[in-house]
Amino acid sequence: xxxxxxxILALVMLLSCLAMTACGDRTPPALTLEGHKVTEAQYxxxxxxYKANYLNSYEDVENSAEYWQSEISEGMTVAEYLDGVTxxxxxxxxxxxxxxxxxxxxxTKDEKASIDAYISDLIIERADGSKNxxxxxxxxxxxxxxxxxxxxxxxxxxxxxxxxxxxxxxxKALTDEELEKFYTENFVRVQxxxxxxxxxxxxxxxxxxxxxxxxxxxVEKLKGEEKEKKDAVVKxxxxxxAAGEDFDKLYEEYxxxxxxxxxxxxxxxxNYGDAFYYLLIADVTKLEVGEIATLESEMGxxxxxxxxxxxxxxxxxENEAFFGEFKDNASETAYRLFVESYYExxxxxxxxxxxxxxxxxxxxxxx
Numbered sequence: 615x616x617x618x619x620x621x622i623l624a625l626v627m628l629l630s631c632l633a634m635t636a637c638g639d640r641t642p643p644a645l646t647l648e649g650h651k652v653t654e655a656q657y658x659x660x661x662x663x664y665k666a667n668y669l670n671s672y673e674d675v676e677n678s679a680e681y682w683q684s685e686i687s688e689g690m691t692v693a694e695y696l697d698g699v700t701x702x703x704x705x706x707x708x709x710x711x712x713x714x715x716x717x718x719x720x721x722t723k724d725e726k727a728s729i730d731a732y733i734s735d736l737i738i739e740r741a742d743g744s745k746n747x748x749x750x751x752x753x754x755x756x757x758x759x760x761x762x763x764x765x766x767x768x769x770x771x772x773x774x775x776x777x778x779x780x781x782x783x784x785x786k787a788l789t790d791e792e793l794e795k796f797y798t799e800n801f802v803r804v805q806x807x808x809x810x811x812x813x814x815x816x817x818x819x820x821x822x823x824x825x826x827x828x829x830x831x832x833v834e835k836l837k838g839e840e841k842e843k844k845d846a847v848v849k850x851x852x853x854x855x856a857a858g859e860d861f862d863k864l865y866e867e868y869x870x871x872x873x874x875x876x877x878x879x880x881x882x883x884x885n886y887g888d889a890f891y892y893l894l895i896a897d898v899t900k901l902e903v904g905e906i907a908t909l910e911s912e913m914g915x916x917x918x919x920x921x922x923x924x925x926x927x928x929x930x931x932e933n934e935a936f937f938g939e940f941k942d943n944a945s946e947t948a949y950r951l952f953v954e955s956y957y958e959x960x961x962x963x964x965x966x967x968x969x970x971x972x973x974x975x976x977x978x979x980x981x
Contacts, residue, residue, distance in 0.1 A: 616837050618661045627769075637759070637770060639653050639655050639656070639757075639761045639764070641653045641654035641655040641756070642654050642963065642966070643963065644657040644704075644962065644966040644967060645657070645704065645705065645708050645765075645960055645961065645962050645963070646960070646961045646962045647708050647711070647712055647959055647961070648712055649712050650708060650712045650715070651707050651708075652704055652707070654756070654963075654966050655756045655757050655761050656704075656757070656761065656764075656765055657704060657966060657970055658755055658756035658757070658969070658970050658975070658980065658981075659755045659756060659761070659765055660700065660703070660707075660764070660765075660828070661971075661972065662702055662755045662970075662975045662976055662978035663968035663978045664699070664700045664703065664970050664972075664980070665677075665700075665975055665976075665977040665978070666977035667919075668696055668955055668972065668981045669781050669977055670979075672959075675692075677977070678780070678972065682971075682972060682973035683973070689870065693971055693972050694893070696812075696972045697950070697967075697971050697972055700972065701962075701967060705960055706772070706861065706950075706953050706954075707768055707769065707772060707773055708960065709953045709956045709957070709960075710768075710772045710953065710955070710968070711768055711771055711777045713775045713779075713953075714771040714774060714775055717775070717778055717779075718809070719771070719774050719775065719778055719786075720771070721740075721767070721774075721865070725770070726767075729763060729766050729767065730763070733759065733762065733766070733822060734765060735923075736748070736980075736981065740980055745759060747782050748867075751981065752872075755976065755978050755981070757877055760834045762981065764886055772914045776949050779788075779949065779952070780801050780945040780946075780949045780952075781944045782947075782950060786918075786939050786947060786948070786952070787945070788941070788944055788945055790929075790947060792944070792948070793928060793940075793941065793944055794926065794928075796944040796945075796948075797923070797927065797940070797946065798839075798923055799879045799922060800883050800947075801873040801879050801880065801881045801927075802879070802881070802898045802899055802920065802922055803878070803879050803920070803921045803923050803924070803927070804864070804877055804880070804893055804894075804898055804919060804921060805865060805877045805879045805916040805919050806865075806869065806871065806878055806917070806918045807861075807864060807865050807868055807869040807879070807916070807917040807918075808869050808870050808871040808915070808916050809844055809847050809848050809851070809868065809869070809870055809914050809915050809917075809919075810836075810844065810870055810913055810914035811841065811844030811845050811848055811914050811915055812835070812836060812910065812911070812914050813833045813834060813835050813836060813912060813913045813914070814833070814834060814836055814910065814913070814917070815831050815832065815833060815834075816831075816832040816833065816834050816971065826831070826910075830836040832870075833912075833913070841937050844914075847868060847906075848915045848917075850906065851864055851868050851917055852917065854917055855906055855917070857897045860918050863907065869877075870914075873935075874933075874935070874936075875932070875933075876924070876930070876932055876933055876941070877921050878936065879927060879933060879937065880894060880895050880898070880936070881895065881942075881943075882895050883947060884936075884939060884940075884943060885939070888912075889937065890909075891909045891910070894909055894916070894918070897909060898918060898920050900941070901920040902920065903920050903921065903922045904917070904920065905920050905922075906918065906919045906920075922954055928941075939946070
């Protein structure tokens with residue numbers, strides 16, 4: 615049986631290597647940019663890898679023909695949308711590969727050794743230590759161990775390029791003026807009268823908030839007289855605002871959240887983990903400075919007044935709760951725009967790209 619297995623593996627290896635002469639990558643380019651390329655084998659792998667990521671990351675994604683052809687928005691199927699995401703990500707990798715060479719960057723021996731060690735662990739874990747068996751497994755995705763190593767190196771170039779250009783002390787690290795520009799172009803500022811009239815946090819006898827088995831606070835809906843009292847407060851505040859009473863005075867009198875005297879700062883570039891904040895940003899963006907709107911969150915009613923952005927708010931210690939990731943987000947946005955500026959120079963083989971649609975490829979979960 616061992617002899618038969620070895621013969622089968624050798625045949626599989628031979629067939630997979632026919633498309634990759636001498637087990638190197640001789641497949642045609644799927645994308646090219648100024649002498650750099652993403653081969654068909656590489657694109658095949660990345661399409662499979664990203665498909666696995668989509669399936670793992672989103673609860674509502676299903677690996678079925680019906681799902682891939684369903685509409686995610688008017689005139690666009692799920693497959694078309696995710697294929698676009700895949701192509702954009704591979705384009706970014708290609709641009710970074712070019713920039714890696716353009717800026718004369720390189721890997722240290724330890725960095726290369728780390729990738730070799732990772733691949734060695736994969737061979738042990740997935741193929742019982744057999745390179746032949748591992749190559750047979752990788753052949754399902756159009757690659758072999760040599761190509762996989764090159765792919766991992768290409769992926770590592772992304773971080774190298776980012777740190778060299780936009781990291782601390784990088785060639786294109788953002789100045790205070792550029793950070794201020796990012797702030798004024800991406801943030802909104804509001805003051806908020808918050809009334810917890812929809813839900814409340816469950817507490818123990820000592821007033822401490824209770825958590826569930828996952829460490830999240832336990833929330834319960836307000837009911838009965840308590841709910842009626844809170845709703846009445848919301849109505850009172852809205853009536854007084856309509857009558858022209860001073861917003862700041864009403865804030866001091868009625869808001870159940872008074873932690874941020876300078877107001878609240880929000881941006882779609884930040885990660886809030888709650889859809890409410892992105893809806894708030896969208897709604898407040900439409901307002902003129904001084905205008906007031908009522909928004910409902912999962913917990914309560916927010917009566918917000920749009921404020922004028924104050925200069926340098928991102929560097930003010932009093933506002934640090936809203937700007938913890940500000941510099942990173944600003945740098946990552948500048949880096950993304952810089953990389954995307956090269957996309958128009960990329961040539962693509964549409965036939966190859968279409969061949970490896972998310973609807974067709976096998977998800978690569980383990981490599």
